[in-house]
Amino acid sequence: xxxxxxxxxxxxxxxxxxxxxxxxxxxxxxxxxxxxxxxxxxxxxxxxxxxxxxxxxxxxxx
Amino acid sequence: xxxxxxxxxxxxxxxxxxxxxxxxxxxxxxxxxxxxxxxxxxxxxxxxxxxxxxxxxxxxxxxxxxxxxxxxxxxxxxxxxxxxxxxxxxxxxxxxxxxxxxxxxxxxxxxxxxxxxxxxxxxxxxxxxxxxxxxxxxxxxxxxxxxxxxxxxxxxxxxxxxxxxxxxxxxxxxxxxxxxxxxxxxxxxxxxxxxxxxxxxxxxxxxxxxxxxxxxxxxxxxxxxxxxxxxxxxxxxxxxxxxxxxxxxxxxxxxxxxxxxxxxxxxxxxxxxxxxxxxxxxxxxxxxxxxxxxxxxxxxxxxxxxxxxxxxxxxxxxxxxxxxxxxxxxxxxxxxxxxxxxxxxxxxxx
Numbered sequence: 001x002x003x004x005x006x007x008x009x010x011x012x013x014x015x016x017x018x019x020x021x022x023x024x025x026x027x028x029x030x031x032x033x034x035x036x037x038x039x040x041x042x043x044x045x046x047x048x049x050x051x052x053x054x055x056x057x058x059x060x061x062x
Numbered sequence: 063x064x065x066x067x068x069x070x071x072x073x074x075x076x077x078x079x080x081x082x083x084x085x086x087x088x089x090x091x092x093x094x095x096x097x098x099x100x101x102x103x104x105x106x107x108x109x110x111x112x113x114x115x116x117x118x119x120x121x122x123x124x125x126x127x128x129x130x131x132x133x134x135x136x137x138x139x140x141x142x143x144x145x146x147x148x149x150x151x152x153x154x155x156x157x158x159x160x161x162x163x164x165x166x167x168x169x170x171x172x173x174x175x176x177x178x179x180x181x182x183x184x185x186x187x188x189x190x191x192x193x194x195x196x197x198x199x200x201x202x203x204x205x206x207x208x209x210x211x212x213x214x215x216x217x218x219x220x221x222x223x224x225x226x227x228x229x230x231x232x233x234x235x236x237x238x239x240x241x242x243x244x245x246x247x248x249x250x251x252x253x254x255x256x257x258x259x260x261x262x263x264x265x266x267x268x269x270x271x272x273x274x275x276x277x278x279x280x281x282x283x284x285x286x287x288x289x290x291x292x293x294x295x296x297x298x299x300x301x302x303x304x305x306x307x308x309x310x311x312x313x314x315x316x317x318x319x320x321x322x323x324x325x326x327x328x329x330x331x332x333x334x335x336x337x338x339x340x341x342x343x344x345x346x347x348x349x350x351x352x353x354x355x356x357x358x359x360x361x362x363x364x365x366x367x368x369x370x371x372x373x374x375x376x377x378x379x380x381x382x383x384x385x386x387x388x389x390x391x392x393x394x395x396x397x398x399x400x401x402x403x404x405x406x407x408x409x410x411x412x
Contacts (some may be wrong), residue, residue: 002282034352
């Protein structure tokens with residue numbers, strides 16, 4: 001049984017080039033699941049939506 | 063070199079003229095003088111050397127009892143007092159190719175005898191041994207026996223005489239990944255511009271840095287149901303517990319961390335650090351959730367959106383990771399996750 005992996009990263013073309021199959025765009029190089037420019041409550045909302053997207057791609061066929 | 067080089071040739075049961083597939087179980091043996099293709103090897107060597115003996119083993123015997131086969135073949139090899147071992151060429155034959163690679167490696171490492179093999183690029187033995195021993199590209203066609211043995215003889219003589227070797231494409235062997243300094247006629251900028259112009263003109267050009275080949279993996283089946291899923295959090299952004307007790311390297315990583323998070327609702331910035339030489343870790347240090355989203359994963363766990371958050375976070379640093387090390391780290395993490403019954407992974411990358 002293989003385990004599906006959702007990769008949250010900035011450089012999607014690089015991820016794909018090295019064989020990442022479920023890659024989604026992150027919040028940035030220094031904060032993949034965050035955004036230091038947002039107030040902390042908004043940042044957490046953003047993180048939650050990213051994580052939900054990541055969970056969603058785990059359910060998708062590739 | 064005054065004296066002739068003493069060469070021993072390794073063959074499988076087929077090329078040693080013992081028999082075909084039905085004789086694959088034949089154990090190791092040796093015979094003085096050339097046998098079968100060894101005669102072509104003798105011709106290729108000419109005055110430079112003598113094929114003093116042929117040693118052989120059935121492909122199945124070697125595959126099934128590799129250690130025994132190697133021990134016995136090395137004993138035979140020693141008895142012929144060789145300066146050089148030449149194995150194959152095995153062309154496309156996988157078991158034979160693996161045997162050639164294994165016996166060459168053993169002869170070099172255990173006896174200090176220079177050795178080289180021959181086989182097709184697609185042979186499993188080429189993948190396994192090309193970085194350990196010199197292997198000449200024989201192609202898949204047995205019709206290339208004589209020219210391949212010529213290349214093997216030439217390369218073998220150089221190995222024995224410790225003469226400088228040409229580049230892999232000149233000598234016909236598979237690149238071992240060894241870098242040697244060399245003087246170039248033009249500086250890098252000029253070479254790069256020449257290459258670019260050639261590309262624009264549609265002329266052939268050759269990159270000085272071969273792009274690494276990445277293994278393609280089979281896509282894993284998607285999760286059917288998130289509410290029963292066990293999700294692991296993994297990052298290549300270098301998360302470590304404060305003080306980095308596992309001593310993970312900030313760059314050129316060779317290992318990964320295993321951080322227990324059972325019972326933690328969040329990652330306290332005072333208890334975790336990001337150790338990574340490839341990006342500014344200040345933001346992740348201020349709030350580790352920017353790297354590993356444990357806070358929202360716990361919420362989703364409590365809400366029943368996912369079944370469970372796996373009780374360990376694995377992390378490594380991605381900066382300047384050698385492909386071989388990164389592959390090994392990935393395999394190590396995957397094995398742990400598999401054994402723990404994890405069903406899905408969120409990997410965060412900086």
